[in-house]
Amino acid sequence: MALIPALWVVAIAIVAVQNATPVSLRLLMLQSIEIPFGVLLAFGAAGGMVVAALGLWLLGLSSGKRQPQR
Template sequence: MKTLANLVISLVVAIWVVAIAIISVQNATPVSLKFFTFQSIQIPVGLVLAFSAGVGIIGVALLQPLWGLSAPQRKYRSEDDAEFFVDDDF
């Protein structure tokens, strides 16, 4: 099952890389980014997309271990849970 997950992840990353390459070739016009009062230098759209995708992938990789810490897993079932799922015919 882990091999299938790795294959799917690799396919998704490969599709994103190909899409960024195609878009960057077709859109070579320079753009500048504005954030509040700050403005960047003019850079090609493909470079902006590649940088954004890279930051997103790294950000998710760094935050993924923290998502597991936020919600503790229940490893036991209490008697109240067992009563909730009982199907009694009246």
Template sequence: MRRLLLFLLFMVTTGAIAVFSVQNATAVSLRFLAWQSIQLPLGVLLVLVAVLALWIPYIASAGR
């Protein structure tokens, strides 16, 4: 049952990101302190940030 709920949560989140990405296809750049990224569509940037947010705890725990 828990796996089904996690799968449904994943699918709803993925669908929401897909709809948001299609509706906001304008190019944006990310700025952090003195660093600025290249111009990317908002959806691509959102996916990259989501993947990074999912992998950072995994990489941090592997270093222990």
């Protein structure tokens, strides 16, 4: 199970090294500061993993199924 995040880290590291150009995000009329693309990609991947983990955790709690205790 730890192989998937490890592959993500390797992929992000490769992209970050090859593309260190600063980019800025635009949303409607707002614009972010310029940060390297690899950093932006890392934050996006980490945020996605956190949101997915929270979603799975909340769905597990709301299903009402509990594991039997041993």
